Amino acid sequence: MRRHRRSPFIVLIVATFLAWGAPPVLAARYALLVGVSDYPNTSAFKPLRGPRNDVERMRRILSGRRFDATNITVLADGIGGAEQPTRKNILAALERLATQAKAGDFVYLHFSGHGSQQPALRLPPGADPEPDASSEIFLPIDVGHWDGKRAAVENAIADHELIAILKRIIAKDTFVWSVFDACHSATLMRSGDQDVRVRQVPPEALGIPESAWAEARKQARERGTQTRGAAAEDPLHIDSQNPAGRGRYVSFYGAQTTEEAPEMPMPLGLSAGDPRKRLHGVLSYTLAEALESLDGISYRQLSEFILQRYATQNISRKPTPAFSGSGLDAPVFGSAGGGPVLRQWAVEKRDGVAVVNAGLLSQVSEGAILGLFAAPQAKDSERIAEAKVVSTDIFESRIELLPNADGKTPALPNAAYARMLRPNISFKLRVAQPATPASDDKAGQLVRTALEAVRSRTSDAARFEWVGWGKPADVRLHVEQGRLWFLPAAGALVKDVPGAAATPSVAVKGAVQDLQSVLGKSLDRIAKATRLMRAVQGVGTLKPAAGLEIKLTRLPGGKTGAGEPLRPGGTPQLTAGDVVRFEIANKTPSAVDVTLLYVDAAYGITTLFPDQGQLNRIGRGDTLRSVDLNPDTGGIKLTDDTLGSERLLVLAVPARPQGGTVDFGFLAQAGIVARGDARTETEDWFAAAVFEGGSPQSTRSGPGGLRAEGAVARVFAWEVLAADKASPNASKHH
Structure with a gap:
């Protein structure tokens, strides 16, 4: 045009x-x-x-x-x-x-x-x-x-x-x-x-x-x-x-x-x-x-x-x-780069109240747990106290010191610095209801009835927050042309554009019970994918990988050759039929357990690695190559099953001495794979966040457990466009 x-x-x-x-x-x-x-x-x-x-x-x-x-x-x-x-x-x-x-x-x-x-x-x-x-x-x-x-x-x-x-x-x-x-x-x-x-x-x-x-x-x-x-x-x-x-x-x-x-x-x-x-x-x-x-x-x-x-x-x-x-x-x-990202802020007393010079803009929210240190250069092991954020505004927060292990609450020193220990990430999905339908709008009336039934689900109280039409939300529901559209927060409705990524939607038809089931499952799917991305945020995607080297290469049309390198920090446009090849080299001092998840444009979650029963531990000095896992395609093959913004998540956790492997494959959208052993604390944190939508602090370990275990998350994003001759029967990922 x-x-x-x-x-x-x-x-x-x-x-x-x-x-x-x-x-x-x-x-x-x-x-x-x-x-x-x-x-x-x-x-x-x-x-x-x-x-x-x-x-x-x-x-x-x-x-x-x-x-x-x-x-x-x-x-x-x-x-x-x-x-x-x-x-x-x-x-x-x-x-x-x-x-x-x-x-x-x-x-x-x-x-x-x-x-x-x-x-x-x-x-x-x-x-x-x-x-x-x-x-x-x-x-x-x-x-x-x-x-x-x-x-x-x-x-x-x-x-x-x-x-x-x-x-x-x-x-x-x-x-x-x-x-x-x-x-x-x-x-x-x-x-x-x-x-x-x-x-x-x-x-x-x-x-x-x-x-x-x-x-x-x-x-x-x-x-x-x-x-x-x-x-x-x-x-x-x-x-x-x-x-x-x-x-x-x-x-x-x-x-x-x-x-x-x-x-x-x-x-x-x-x-x-x-x-x-x-x-x-x-x-x-x-x-x-x-x-x-x-x-x-x-x-x-x-x-x-x-x-x-x-x-x-x-x-x-x-x-x-x-x-x-x-x-x-x-x-x-x-500024000097190359070192770990350290988030810390000065703490001061105001009329007997401890105030941290960081607020919502610094991603500090009510309920977050901060560690207090006597000096800005103090080591993590030199923490003198912990504090909970009790209220916050855009630029600053008020905190209360928490009791130590002996049950006593320490006094705030004259000079102190706060560092984030456990962020309080909200895992609720805010859903805006569609506009009130006209009396002769059969589709709108059907959606309204089905939505009332979905809202009445008692299990959703901790997972969803419902707001009215026109209010800011993570997902906004919209009825048009006999379909129910699931719009993101910025409110983009895209339809009838050849080769473009259309807004996800479902047909409004059949009995109200059928629509209720489809609507409930669709919202659950969106919520799960969104909470997964928030859980990854809780790990910290900018923490240095400590020797874990991840390389992605695009093979246009799946053709052999050197390919084109893909780097984080951008959103390249890929085409259905392309293959994304990956190599993960473990140059850390110990073995690591690696999981690869793929979040597609329709909120689906697929486990790329490991397959069920496959060992996902990469030894010290070893390299995981997609070409070894999938010799037929050499990597992740993209198709036009879904088009639009898609993401590859790489989750890595240092291997526990004498412990089992950490595998996040149970987060796949298709369902939980039955496991014979108990989950690790890190796995529990993700499970609570993604499946239950609860606060990570309600789990056994909380984000502190993640930090202690050294979990690392990397996100690679791209946009998948339609190709003239993309194979309709090709597998999306393998």
């Missing part, structure tokens, strides 16, 4: 940057934060409420990351003291950065607001030729409508304008990190949540006529004819502009271009109407969450965390955040 392209907003900037050398020594840190909420010049599309919150939160975070307040420029409406995010002010701020930044400096750019597209007409010399005839645009507060004389949307900022300035900044040997929490694509999606809005404006709302698109397509064809067969020229001219080759670039964006970037009340874990909720762009909030929670990681690890948070909160089968750039393996903000 003419208005859809594979690259996300401004992705062509990233595509032009080459991988330059080692990261520079940071001399100064600059930031430009742009948030556009209201659009007073037009009523053709809805204003947003989240960008101003995104900007305020990022300003606070950057202030704690050695950004001088005088070097942080804020352009946002609704924020006291900030200039308006007009086209003139945004471009002027970028020009100042291009002038001020020097070799070794760090530049952070954050854009929150609406995006769209316009016909690629009258491009300046040297601009991207736009073969699909469209240019991405960001909409400032003073955006207008299509100006036929200028062949552009009034006051919009086009991608080629940003590219020109960013080239100049990077050519000065800087490190640039840009975040675009906006999108522009018009997709076949709907949102029934009154609190969820998408940061996308269809070009029609800007008054762009069809004649302009026709002319743009004509010019694109002419440009294609003129450039066909010519070698691609590097528009950055890196060799001449940057012989030292130090500057690098990283870009995070809220969605692929065929997707929508939503804003919604965050955190999602709080109940609807909780005063602590604030509207945020999902990418902006999740990024802030990561920066408040983690340190000493790379941009690639940061992207892994963001993808994992999207999965654990069932934010959406879409959008898929995208991450690109030559500096993905550099440490975030230039």
